Amino acid sequence: MRPPWLAAAIIALAAAGAWAECTVREETIDGVEYITLENDLLLVRVLPAMGGAISDFELKGHGPLLAPGRITREQVIPPIPVYREHRNGWGLTDWLYPGGAYSLEPYEAEIIQLQEAPDIWSVRVSRGMVTRQVSLGQNRATVGMAVTLTNTGDEAFGRSYWLHGMYQLGGQADVTAGTQRLVMPIAPTTERRRTLAETSPEAMLLGEAPQERWSRFLAPAQPWMALVDSERKLLCATVVSPEEFNEDVVFYSWAGSPGGTPIISQEVIFDARELAPGESTKYSVGLVACAGLDSVRYLDGHLALDADVPETAVPGELRIPVRLATFQRERIVDLSLRLRAGDRLVPAHGLVLRDIGPTSPREAVAVFAAVPAGEYTITFEARSGSAPIGGSLWAAPLVVEAE
Numbered sequence: 001m002r003p004p005w006l007a008a009a010i011i012a013l014a015a016a017g018a019w020a021e022c023t024v025r026e027e028t029i030d031g032v033e034y035i036t037l038e039n040d041l042l043l044v045r046v047l048p049a050m051g052g053a054i055s056d057f058e059l060k061g062h063g064p065l066l067a068p069g070r071i072t073r074e075q076v077i078p079p080i081p082v083y084r085e086h087r088n089g090w091g092l093t094d095w096l097y098p099g100g101a102y103s104l105e106p107y108e109a110e111i112i113q114l115q116e117a118p119d120i121w122s123v124r125v126s127r128g129m130v131t132r133q134v135s136l137g138q139n140r141a142t143v144g145m146a147v148t149l150t151n152t153g154d155e156a157f158g159r160s161y162w163l164h165g166m167y168q169l170g171g172q173a174d175v176t177a178g179t180q181r182l183v184m185p186i187a188p189t190t191e192r193r194r195t196l197a198e199t200s201p202e203a204m205l206l207g208e209a210p211q212e213r214w215s216r217f218l219a220p221a222q223p224w225m226a227l228v229d230s231e232r233k234l235l236c237a238t239v240v241s242p243e244e245f246n247e248d249v250v251f252y253s254w255a256g257s258p259g260g261t262p263i264i265s266q267e268v269i270f271d272a273r274e275l276a277p278g279e280s281t282k283y284s285v286g287l288v289a290c291a292g293l294d295s296v297r298y299l300d301g302h303l304a305l306d307a308d309v310p311e312t313a314v315p316g317e318l319r320i321p322v323r324l325a326t327f328q329r330e331r332i333v334d335l336s337l338r339l340r341a342g343d344r345l346v347p348a349h350g351l352v353l354r355d356i357g358p359t360s361p362r363e364a365v366a367v368f369a370a371v372p373a374g375e376y377t378i379t380f381e382a383r384s385g386s387a388p389i390g391g392s393l394w395a396a397p398l399v400v401e402a403e
Contacts, residue, residue: 022138024111024121035111035123037136037143041358042289044136044143048109052125052132057236059141059289061359063170065236067263120144128152140328141358142301143287151275160272161283166263167236169229173262175255177211179232180264182253183296184225186218189247197250205297210255210264217269218251222393225251225266226304230294235325238266239301241284246271290325292361302327302390303382304361307337309396314403318368320348324382326389329357334383337366339398341374373402 027034027045034045034055045056057066107127113120120137122144129152135144147161167173174180186200197219200206206218207228218225223245226237240249248271255264273281286301298305306323324335333353339346348366356362378396382389 041141046123062291067166146284148282150280156276161270163268165266169234170232175210177209179230181209183207185221187221213256224299236289239286288327290358298394300390312399318371320366325361337380339376341376
């Protein structure tokens with residue numbers, strides 16, 4: 001039965017300034033009902049009857065980013081798979097589907113406007129123990145997802161949440177060691193509960209291309225992972241909420257061609273949380289996209305940074321080319337890089353990047369004058385007006401060798 005709110009074909013939020021309005025509308029495609037969220041950067045379709053699963057995710061002018069959900073629905077972000085913790089030899093989790101694939105089971109769905117952020121519209125879908133809220137705001141290439149799990153039974157249990165995103169950047173997935181690469185920082189520790197995940201002896205930035213087919217569990221050092229297509233200059237990333245990121249979170253990626261459709265996945269296995277009857281827990285992530293970058297060194301929910309940092313340098317002037325994209329359009333961003341060695345701080349000349357956004361990254365060169373020999377850490381800070389935007393976790397090593 002069609003929920004009564006679906007009678008409204010279009011709900012629009014008038015935009016302030018020059019950006020196009022955000023819209024929410026009902027669409028029926030091949031007999032399936034969708035709720036479409038759209039702004040001037042993104043188009044996102046939600047499947048209420050699949051528990052709020054995201055079907056289409058498109059960066060306008062650059063093609064789809066997800067595998068086409070109307071071909072194989074199970075390979076879109078599925079209907080909120082919930083797992084019971086199972087102590088098998090891998091220390092991972094087993095599948096539990098609260099409803100399976102597309103069905104006509106009853107659900108409750110509503111469109112809401114956030115009071116704390118009135119430029120954001122959300123679709124909230126509830127069924128059984130799961131509530132998913134998918135949100136999109138004006139002037140940004142960020143889709144927010146919040147999933148609430150509630151123990152509706154009469155016994156305590158441990159539940160975790162596994163987010164699946166199956167990607168085809170620009171409508172294609174390169175699974176033959178080509179231009180598409182998985183990028184993420186790897187944790188330096190092996191003291192993790194899920195020991196199957198790969199770690200590194202020291203913190204490092206992994207950037208690998210799938211080779212025909214792969215399956216990898218990875219222990220992240222920071223709460224993000226990205227796919228970058230260097231040929232199409234497309235990027236799509238999953239960013240875990242800092243509040244939900246901890247040492248038990250594992251990232252997973254799989255590449256292959258189920259049903260003849262090549263895909264590369266970005267998947268997050270969250271920590272299991274013991275829930276007493278009636279208790280709830282919440283997991284939050286963001287999907288972000290941008291065009292114009294062919295690699296990335298750091299990413300968060302606000303920006304993506306690429307920088308040509310050498311492993312070693314000689315004393316004197318040091319020049320580091322940088323490329324920056326923001327996931328919300330910004331008129332002016334002040335970018336500053338710093339070299340630090342103990343108490344010694346060497347700032348670069350400040351950079352001013354104008355009219356920057358998800359589809360209009362900007363390039364600049366950070367220039368450090370008279371850098372002496374030493375072992376340095378490079379950090380950066382980006383500000384929009386007086387407010388900092390991202391960058392607090394990025395630090396790259398650099399050795400300036402004595403001549």
